[in-house]
Amino acid sequence: MSDTTVSDHTCGPLSLDERSLPTITLGFIPLTDCAVLAVASELGFAHRQGIVLRLSREVSWANIRDKVAFGLLDGAQMLAGMPIAATLGINQLRMPMLAPFCLSRNGNAITVSSGLYREMALAGGLRGNDAPCVVGHALRAVIDEHRTQGRPPLTFGMVYPFSCHNYELRYWMAACGIDPDIDVRLAVIPPPLMVDSLRDGYVDGFCVGEPWNSLAVEAGLGQIIVSKAEIWRHGVEKMLCVPYALAVEKPDILAALIRALDEAAAWADDPAHRSELVELLAMPAYLNAPAAIIERALNGAMVPARPLAARSVPDFLVLHREGANRPPVDQALWLYSQMVRWQQSACHRGDAQLVRQIFRPDVYEAALRGGAWQAPAPGQDWDVPESATAFDPTSSSVPHLDPGQIDIAAAVAAIAVADGASD
Amino acid sequence: MGDPNLTILIIEENAVRAAILEEGMRDAGYCHIQRIADMANLLNKICAVDPDVIVIGLENPSRDTLEQMFQVSRSVRRPIAMFVDISDTATIEAAVDAGVSAYVVDGLKKERVRPILDVTISRFHVFRRLQEELVQAREALEARKMIERAKGILMKQQNLGEQEAYSLMRRTAMSQKRKLYDIAQSVVTAAQMFGQS
Numbered sequence: 001m002s003d004t005t006v007s008d009h010t011c012g013p014l015s016l017d018e019r020s021l022p023t024i025t026l027g028f029i030p031l032t033d034c035a036v037l038a039v040a041s042e043l044g045f046a047h048r049q050g051i052v053l054r055l056s057r058e059v060s061w062a063n064i065r066d067k068v069a070f071g072l073l074d075g076a077q078m079l080a081g082m083p084i085a086a087t088l089g090i091n092q093l094r095m096p097m098l099a100p101f102c103l104s105r106n107g108n109a110i111t112v113s114s115g116l117y118r119e120m121a122l123a124g125g126l127r128g129n130d131a132p133c134v135v136g137h138a139l140r141a142v143i144d145e146h147r148t149q150g151r152p153p154l155t156f157g158m159v160y161p162f163s164c165h166n167y168e169l170r171y172w173m174a175a176c177g178i179d180p181d182i183d184v185r186l187a188v189i190p191p192p193l194m195v196d197s198l199r200d201g202y203v204d205g206f207c208v209g210e211p212w213n214s215l216a217v218e219a220g221l222g223q224i225i226v227s228k229a230e231i232w233r234h235g236v237e238k239m240l241c242v243p244y245a246l247a248v249e250k251p252d253i254l255a256a257l258i259r260a261l262d263e264a265a266a267w268a269d270d271p272a273h274r275s276e277l278v279e280l281l282a283m284p285a286y287l288n289a290p291a292a293i294i295e296r297a298l299n300g301a302m303v304p305a306r307p308l309a310a311r312s313v314p315d316f317l318v319l320h321r322e323g324a325n326r327p328p329v330d331q332a333l334w335l336y337s338q339m340v341r342w343q344q345s346a347c348h349r350g351d352a353q354l355v356r357q358i359f360r361p362d363v364y365e366a367a368l369r370g371g372a373w374q375a376p377a378p379g380q381d382w383d384v385p386e387s388a389t390a391f392d393p394t395s396s397s398v399p400h401l402d403p404g405q406i407d408i409a410a411a412v413a414a415i416a417v418a419d420g421a422s423d
Numbered sequence: 424m425g426d427p428n429l430t431i432l433i434i435e436e437n438a439v440r441a442a443i444l445e446e447g448m449r450d451a452g453y454c455h456i457q458r459i460a461d462m463a464n465l466l467n468k469i470c471a472v473d474p475d476v477i478v479i480g481l482e483n484p485s486r487d488t489l490e491q492m493f494q495v496s497r498s499v500r501r502p503i504a505m506f507v508d509i510s511d512t513a514t515i516e517a518a519v520d521a522g523v524s525a526y527v528v529d530g531l532k533k534e535r536v537r538p539i540l541d542v543t544i545s546r547f548h549v550f551r552r553l554q555e556e557l558v559q560a561r562e563a564l565e566a567r568k569m570i571e572r573a574k575g576i577l578m579k580q581q582n583l584g585e586q587e588a589y590s591l592m593r594r595t596a597m598s599q600k601r602k603l604y605d606i607a608q609s610v611v612t613a614a615q616m617f618g619q620s
Contacts, residue, residue: 059484066481161491188491190484193462202464 022253023052026240027064027076030057030287031191032210032297033104033238035277036319037077038286040264048263049256057285060190061160068243069095075242077103081162081335083241083358088336090162090345096244099332100254100363101261103238105324107297107317108165108228109213110172112205113198114305116142116154117223128304129311132226136176143183157189157197157206164228164237165207167338172231181342198222209237210297210317211289218293223305229315234324236331239359247363258367262325269320274298327359430455431540432474434483436462444478447536466492476544478504504543566604573607576614 024046028034037055040046046053056073058064065082067073083097084090112120120126123145124138143154158165170180180186189197189206195216197203205222206212216222228235240261247254268277278298282291296302300316303309318324336355339345431453435441441458448456457472459465462485469477469492479486489503570592577588592610596603 059482060486062486062490063481160487187466188488190462190487192484196463200463 021047021050021052022250023054024074024253024257025054025056027056027058027067027073029059029061029064029077029191031107031212031238032281032287032294033107033317033319034077034286035268035281035298036103036261036265038280039268039277040260042280043264043267045264045267046257046260049260051253051256051260053257053260061163068097068241074246075240077238078241079160079163079165080236080239080331081164081167081339082160083239084332084335084339084355085162085344087244087354087358088345088351090339097241097358098244098247098360098363099239099241099327099358100247100360100367101240101258102236102325102327102359103240103261103265103319105234105237105318106227106229106232106315107237108168108207108209109224109302109316110169110205110207110226111198111213111216111222111224112139113201113203113222114220116204117225117305119145120225128308132172132230133176135225136172136178139173140176140178140183143178153184154204155185155187155202157187157194157203157208159191159208160188161344162339164235164335165209167335167342168228168231168235169207170342171338172226195219195221211287211293214293214296214303215289217303217305220306224302225304227302227313227316229300229313229317233315234318234322236328236335236359239327254363255367258364262320262368265320265325269318269324326361326364329356329359329361332356332359427452427454429453429475429544430457430472431476431478432456432469432472433458434462434465434477434479434485434489436460436483437480440480443533444536447533448540450533451537451540453540462488465489474501476502476504476540478540481505502543502548504539566607569604569611570607573610576610580614 026037028037037053041053041055056067058067058076061079061082064073064076064078065086068076069086078099080099080102083099086095086097088094117126119142120135120138123141124134126135126138130138146152146154156169158169160166166186169186173180173184178184187203189203191208191212194203194206194208194212198206198216198221199219205225213222213224217224228237240257242254267273274295278291278295281287281294282289287294296310297317300313301310302313302316304311332355333352336345336352340347345351431448433441433444433456435444435458438460441460445456445458457474459468459472462483465485465488477489479489486505493501493503570589573592574585574588577583577591578585581588581591583591592603592606595601596606599606
């Protein structure tokens with residue numbers, strides 16, 4: 001599949017007026033949480049800010065990363081861990097990036113095959129609608145059972161090594177006494193191949209963004225067991241990321257883009273526009289999926305499995321409300337602590353300081369100054385992950401972490417607490 | 424370089440693109456060429472072929488899978504060549520300048536296949552050598568730290584001088600035909616178990 005410049009074929013050639021405007025090209029992956037980009041481009045929000053926003057549909061996160069690095073894209077929708085990995089040079093390529101806008105919070109879910117769910121229900125006494133920790137302990141019981149029977153470990157799919165999906169899955173498993181590096185196998189699988197992999201038995205479950213969980217449910221293959229919103233109520237998911245150089249060289253264009261995205265996000269998060277948004281996302285240029293399925297994530301009305309009724313998951317996907325677009329620095333540090341915890345990166349105090357410079361609430365706020373955005377009221381504890389067990393990166397209850405590593409996580413967390421109070 | 428016995432794996436769904444690549448490779452003298460057209464369960468399929476070099480399209484969604492495989496397991500790490508269907512000099516130059524890894528972006532012409540493979544393999548070897556040097560340097564540092572820690576424990580517990588503590592470990596390592604690092608690790612582990620570190 002080659003990339004499609006969506007705006008070109010939906011809106012026709014650029015008008016004379018548009019030709020005089022600066023153009024910015026952003027890459028995206030067709031997932032429900034590309035909504036803000038789609039709206040900004042298609043509904044004229046970018047144009048009203050004096051820029052032409054072109055979107056380029058991409059097939060892999062590696063592709064997005066490389067095309068930004070090669071200058072084929074000005075920036076992109078990225079997984080929140082990607083700008084951190086790129087800035088620190090963890091995955092081959094070192095490229096300083098800025099993430100001045102959060103495109104979505106939450107939006108992922110963990111799905112297991114119908115067969116695995118039946119085993120879990122039996123082993124863990126599940127009754128449907130169980131809390132994340134109860135489901136996790138049921139999974140652990142099945143893993144123990146399989147081990148005594150000498151069966152190979154279960155395989156779970158996720159979308160990228162530096163994805164929130166990877167860290168959510170690992171965090172949830174570890175909190176439930178499952179060592180994600182020993183008790184199960186984790187494999188990167190592109191979202192469009194997840195459902196097929198479940199059908200063919202290559203994976204027993206996965207963590208992916210919508211609509212892929214719901215598509216697995218609709219195919220009668222799996223059951224959604226946990227949503228990201230239940231693990232971490234307001235966790236960052238996709239960020240707008242641009243090379244540091246672009247932010248320095250074209251601050252006005254970046255500011256215009258942030259304003260356009262902010263207005264688009266407000267529009268997209270308004271239930272009054274839900275059906276229009278769903279129709280837009282269902283188009284072949286975006287998700288090319290049934291509108292009724294896309295709607296589930298936006299309404300937070302998830303169908304866990306057929307023939308069960310829809311279950312309300314508050315904040316399943318948050319696009320704007322309660323300061324969702326403001327990049328939270330402490331969450332960047334949390335992601336870094338997970339990279340350290342799961343041995344993707346060594347822990348350096350200097351790196352942790354660098355991480356503080358990637359998510360940029362200051363750039364976001366400067367762009368919007370004078371706009372309608374308001375800081376969340378004090379006491380709204382958005383940025384603390386919630387889970388079956390309270391979040392604690394230093395927790396010694398995670399059995400496979402040796403004391404040295406706990407110290408590392410504690411060091412990162414300490415930096416976050418000491419320096420992050422301002423955020 | 425240009426070893427005709429290399430097994431080359433083409434990961435490509437499109438039969439026409441795969442045919443161009445395969446023809447280019449045969450023209451370049453390579454004869455062990457295999458292809459995966461179905462991306463499902465990629466890891467097992469790659470292990471079954473056990474290729475020396477992998478060639479994959481830039482726009483293939485399974486690139487993320489491939490990257491993770493190589494991050495996780497050193498045993499399956501292979502040089503990867505990438506290609507795109509467009510011939511765009513600026514892109515090629517940007518890719519090379521970025522020094523991303525062992526891959527080159529170029530238009531898909533069969534004449535271009537051989538140089539891409541050659542560059543890929545040579546870059547991979549350079550990259551791997553650097554990686555190995557890095558790992559060795561880290562391990563050496565770790566070993567030194569471990570030995571220092573063990574020395575400190577022995578000095579405290581056995582009331583030895585620094586040189587004596589070192590000699591004791593060294594003698595033990597020689598008599599047991601084990602590495603000094605292993606002995607040091609045992610000392611540290613024992614101290615941890617008995618809560619005296």
